[in-house]
Amino acid sequence: MDTYTYSIGNNLYLNLTNRCSNRCTFCVREGKETYEGYALWLRGGEPTAETVIAQIGDASRFGEVVFCGFGEPTYRLDDMLKICTHVHKTGGKTRLNTNGQGSLIHGYDIVPLLAGNLDGINISLNAPTEEAYNAVCRPQRGGAFRAMLDFAAACRKEGLNAWFSVVDCIGAEAVEACRNLANEVGLPLRVRPMIE
Numbered sequence: 001m002d003t004y005t006y007s008i009g010n011n012l013y014l015n016l017t018n019r020c021s022n023r024c025t026f027c028v029r030e031g032k033e034t035y036e037g038y039a040l041w042l043r044g045g046e047p048t049a050e051t052v053i054a055q056i057g058d059a060s061r062f063g064e065v066v067f068c069g070f071g072e073p074t075y076r077l078d079d080m081l082k083i084c085t086h087v088h089k090t091g092g093k094t095r096l097n098t099n100g101q102g103s104l105i106h107g108y109d110i111v112p113l114l115a116g117n118l119d120g121i122n123i124s125l126n127a128p129t130e131e132a133y134n135a136v137c138r139p140q141r142g143g144a145f146r147a148m149l150d151f152a153a154a155c156r157k158e159g160l161n162a163w164f165s166v167v168d169c170i171g172a173e174a175v176e177a178c179r180n181l182a183n184e185v186g187l188p189l190r191v192r193p194m195i196e
Contacts, residue, residue, distance in 0.1 A: 001039075002039070002042045002043055002044050002045075002047070003015055003038045003039050003040055004016070004047040004051060004052050004055055005052060005055040005056060006036070006038040006040075007062075008036055009063070010062060010063035010064075011062055011063050011064045011065070011066050012056065012059075012061075012062040012064075012065050012066070013066045013067075013068050013069060014052055014056075014065065014066065014067050014068070014069060014073070014083065015038075015040050015042070015068075015069025015070060015071075016046060016047065016052065016067065016069060016071070016073055016075075016076040016079065016080065017042070017046050017069070017070075017071035017072070017073065017075045017076050018040075018041060018042050018046075018069075018070045018071040019071045019072060019075045020070075020071045020072045020075075020099070021072055021099065021101045021104070021105055021139060021140050021141055021144065022072070022099050022101070022137040022138060022139050022140070022144070023137070023138040023139075023140070024124075024126065024136060024137045024138065025135075025136055025137075025138065026136070026167055026169060029041075029070045035070070040069055040070040041070060042070070046076065048079070049078075049079035049082040049083055052079070052083055053082070053083060053086045056083070056086065056087065056090075056092075057090075058090050058091070058092075059086070059087040059088075059090040059091060059092025059093075060090055060091030060092050061092075062092060063093070064092075064093045064094065064095045064119070064120070065083075065087045065092050065093065065094050065095070066094075066095045066096075066097060067080055067083075067094070067095070067096045067097065067098075068095075068096075068097035072098065072099055072101065072102075072105070073096060073097070073098060074096075074098055074101070074102030074105060074106070074110065075105060077102065077106065077110060077113070080096075081113060081117055084117040084118065085117070088117075093119040093120075094117065094118050094119050094120070095118065095119060095120040095121070095122060096114070096118050096120070096121045096122065097122045097124070098121065098122065098123055098124070099123075099124050099137070099144075099148065100123040100124065100125075100147070100148035100149075100151040100152055101139070101141070101144055101147050101148055101151070102151060103147060103150070103151050103154070104141055104143065104144060104147035104148075104151075105141075109154060111151065111154040111155055111157075111158050111160070112158065114155070114158075114160060115158050115159070115160060118160065118161075119161060120161050120162070120163075121155055121160055121161065121162040121163075122162075122163060122165050122190075123148065123151065123152050123155070123162060123163065123164050123165065123187075124137075124164075124165055124166075125148070125164040125165065125166050125178050125181070125182065125189070126166055126167065126170065126178075127145075127166075127170065127174065127178070128174055128177030128178045128180070128181050129145075129177075130145040130146070132174065133145040133148075136170070149181075149185060152164065152185050152187055153185050153186070155187070156185065156186045156187055162187055163182075163187050163188045163189065163190055164178065164182045164185075164187050164188070164189045164190070165189070165190045165191070165192055166178045166189065166190075166191055166192070167191075167192055167193070168191055168192065168193050175189075175191055
């Protein structure tokens with residue numbers, strides 16, 4: 001049975017799609033079908049917003065409802081926004097974990113649609129230069145690094161609670177270069193441990 005929602009700690013995570021515009025070398029889904037005991041490859045297709053909303057129920061039970069599964073959540077932008085409305089109506093908080101390529105994926109600036117819908121946006125930076133980003137994240141679309149930075153800058157301009165994140169496996173020098181880049185864009189950087 002496909003897993004559309006799964007709990008880790010006090011948070012509920014939503015697995016809306018397996019589509020992703022990157023093929024990151026460190027991705028937890030590389031060579032795996034499960035994470036934390038949950039089968040996250042969707043064999044029966046992507047869930048409807050209504051199916052996910054029914055599984056969430058009262059969102060106030062969770063610390064956060066996080067759009068983060070085995071794919072890039074912004075592929076499901078319309079359904080994601082419907083789910084955000086439900087989460088907020090039931091007293092919950094929302095967070096998006098994203099590669100920052102949503103505007104590139106859709107062909108227009110999606111950031112204004114996110115305002116008022118997301119309480120936090122975690123943008124995976126992963127590398128300080130386009131060359132390093134392309135090597136580590138292996139994007140499927142040209143201009144992905146610049147699109148990610150533009151998305152981040154648009155989030156800052158819109159006043160959204162957004163930040164960059166990197167995994168510690170890229171090394172201390174690259175982390176420091178990412179911190180400098182994040183400062184240039186005007187967003188904080190969070191360093192997280194590699195997920196095995």
